[in-house]
Amino acid sequence: MDDSAFHVAAGAFEHLSPLRFVCFSFPNPLPNPRNPYGHPLRVAVLDSPFPGPSRPRVAAVLVPLGREDDWIFSTVSGHLQLLSSSSNDDDDDDPFSRLVLVGGVPSPSSSSSPKPYIRPLFGSDPDATLLQQSLLPLLLALCPKSAFTREEIPHVPFLSFDDGVLRIAPVETLVGPVVGEMLVEDVAVDRSPEPPELRRRLRFKRMPNLVQTQVRLVPDPATSTPLSSPSEFGPCRPEAESLVQPYLGPMVAGFSLIASAIEERASTGLRPRALCIGVGGGALLMSLRTQFGFDVVGVEADEIVVSVARQHFGLVEDESLQVLVGDGIQMVNSSRKGKQEGPLGGPSCFDAIIVDLDSQDAMNGVSAPPMEILERCFLLAAKSVLNAKGVLIVNVIPSNGSFYKELTESFREVFSELYELDVGNGENFVIFAMVSPVGTATTESTGTVYEKLSEVLGRRLLDGIRKI
Known part of the structure; x- marks a missing residue:
C-alpha cells in the first residue's frame, strides 16, 4: 500500500483482522x-x-x-x-x-x-x-x-528497538531466484566499552530482521574497495573465516563430541569431511577448512547467494571446499534412495552434517530449522550419509516450546544420543544428534582436535554442551 496520505474510514480499527x-x-x-x-x-x-x-x-x-x-x-x-x-x-x-x-x-x-x-x-x-x-x-x-x-x-x-547498529552503508541490493531481494551492507556495531566492530552482513527482504550471515571487516590498505560510508573507516576486507554469527561457534563446538574419531581418521591420513546445508556468506565453510582442516561440501539453494558469498564475503573454493547449488534436504534424501553415487558421494561419507536453514515463514516469526528437517525420511537419510561416529548438527530457533519438543522427539527416534548447547542469546540452541553413543574416551579433554577447538572457541563453550 502506498504510504501517501490515507483517509481511514471511521471505525476501521474497532475490530482485529488477521494480518491486516x-x-x-x-x-x-x-x-x-x-x-x-x-x-x-x-x-x-x-x-x-x-x-x-x-x-x-x-x-x-x-x-x-x-x-x-x-x-x-x-x-x-x-x-x-x-x-x-x-x-x-x-x-x-x-x-x-x-x-x-x-x-x-x-x-x-x-x-x-x-x-x-x-x-x-x-x-x-x-x-x-x-x-x-x-x-x-x-x-x-x-x-x-x-x-x-x-x-x-x-x-x-x-x-524499544536497539540492534546495536551505529552505522549502515549499503553495498549492493540483488534479487535471487529462491530467496528474493537481498541486501549486502557494511555496519559498525556498538560493543561498548570496546571500540565499534565493523562487519559485513547479508539480509533478505522476506525476513529483514534476521541477519543471514555476517563477518568481520578488517583494515586492508592493499584493497581499493573501501567501506562506502563513512569514509574514515578506510579500505577494508572481509575476514572470511570469522565466526561472528552467535550460533556458528556453538555449532563448531559439537566437533568435540567426535574429536577422538577425527583423530583416528587423521592418523590414517584421512581429512575429516563436513556437509553444510545452507551456505550464506560461507564463514562456517571457510572456518572449517582453514582453521580445522576439513574437506567441506556446502549446498545452497540460491545461486545468487553463492555469488554474493564469493564476491562480498571472501568465499574461495578449491579441492577442499566445494559448493553445490540446489536443495540440500532433497540431496540428502536422494542420497539414501539412489543406487548410484550422487553429488554428495556414497553412504557413510561425512563426519558431520551441519544444517543452518530458517523456516522461510515470517508469519511465525524467526524460526529454524524448516519442518522438513523433522521428517523421518530426512533423518534416516542423514544418518545413512554420516559415518558410524558421525554427528548431525542443527541450528534451532524454536518458535515455541512445542516445536522444540517435537524436534527433539523426532531426532531421538532415529539417533542414538542427543546433546544440546544453549547459545545464550535468548534465541538459538544447537542440537547435536549422534549416530553412535558418545563414549567416555570421546569426551576426554585431550588430543589435537580438542585443543584446537578450545583455542579457537574457548573452553567454556565446549563445557556448555549437555546431554538431553
Whole structure:
C-alpha cells in the first residue's frame, strides 16, 4: 500500500483482522523545531495473524530516526517480525494483537534501495518522550473496541528497538531466484566499552530482521574497495573465516563430541569431511577448512547467494571446499534412495552434517530449522550419509516450546544420543544428534582436535554442551 496520505474510514480499527496491514500519513502532533521527526509522520498498523486474548493488547514502536528506509520498518515482513518478537520478549503472558509503527516517511525508493544510516549522537532525547505522550490520543484511537472496559482505557506501551547498529552503508541490493531481494551492507556495531566492530552482513527482504550471515571487516590498505560510508573507516576486507554469527561457534563446538574419531581418521591420513546445508556468506565453510582442516561440501539453494558469498564475503573454493547449488534436504534424501553415487558421494561419507536453514515463514516469526528437517525420511537419510561416529548438527530457533519438543522427539527416534548447547542469546540452541553413543574416551579433554577447538572457541563453550 502506498504510504501517501490515507483517509481511514471511521471505525476501521474497532475490530482485529488477521494480518491486516494499513499505513497512512498523520500530522506530527509535536511541531517543535527540536523534535527530530518531521511532518508528516508515517503510521503503520499491523494485526497479528493469530487469535489473541478477549481483551487484546496493543503496542507501539517509534521508528529510530534515520531508519525509516530500513526494510525492518518499511515492509510488512519486517513489521510482522517485530510484532512476533515483541510478543515473545514481553513478560506478559498475553501476546500483542496489534503493533503500531510511528516514524518518518520512507523515501519513495526505500522498498528496493535501503539508504545509509548514522545513529544520531544524542542519546535519550526528552523530545522523544514528549512525542510519545503527544501520540497517545492517536494510539488509543487505533485500539480495538474490545481493549476498553468500563473501568479503564488500554495501556499502549512504546517498545524499544536497539540492534546495536551505529552505522549502515549499503553495498549492493540483488534479487535471487529462491530467496528474493537481498541486501549486502557494511555496519559498525556498538560493543561498548570496546571500540565499534565493523562487519559485513547479508539480509533478505522476506525476513529483514534476521541477519543471514555476517563477518568481520578488517583494515586492508592493499584493497581499493573501501567501506562506502563513512569514509574514515578506510579500505577494508572481509575476514572470511570469522565466526561472528552467535550460533556458528556453538555449532563448531559439537566437533568435540567426535574429536577422538577425527583423530583416528587423521592418523590414517584421512581429512575429516563436513556437509553444510545452507551456505550464506560461507564463514562456517571457510572456518572449517582453514582453521580445522576439513574437506567441506556446502549446498545452497540460491545461486545468487553463492555469488554474493564469493564476491562480498571472501568465499574461495578449491579441492577442499566445494559448493553445490540446489536443495540440500532433497540431496540428502536422494542420497539414501539412489543406487548410484550422487553429488554428495556414497553412504557413510561425512563426519558431520551441519544444517543452518530458517523456516522461510515470517508469519511465525524467526524460526529454524524448516519442518522438513523433522521428517523421518530426512533423518534416516542423514544418518545413512554420516559415518558410524558421525554427528548431525542443527541450528534451532524454536518458535515455541512445542516445536522444540517435537524436534527433539523426532531426532531421538532415529539417533542414538542427543546433546544440546544453549547459545545464550535468548534465541538459538544447537542440537547435536549422534549416530553412535558418545563414549567416555570421546569426551576426554585431550588430543589435537580438542585443543584446537578450545583455542579457537574457548573452553567454556565446549563445557556448555549437555546431554538431553
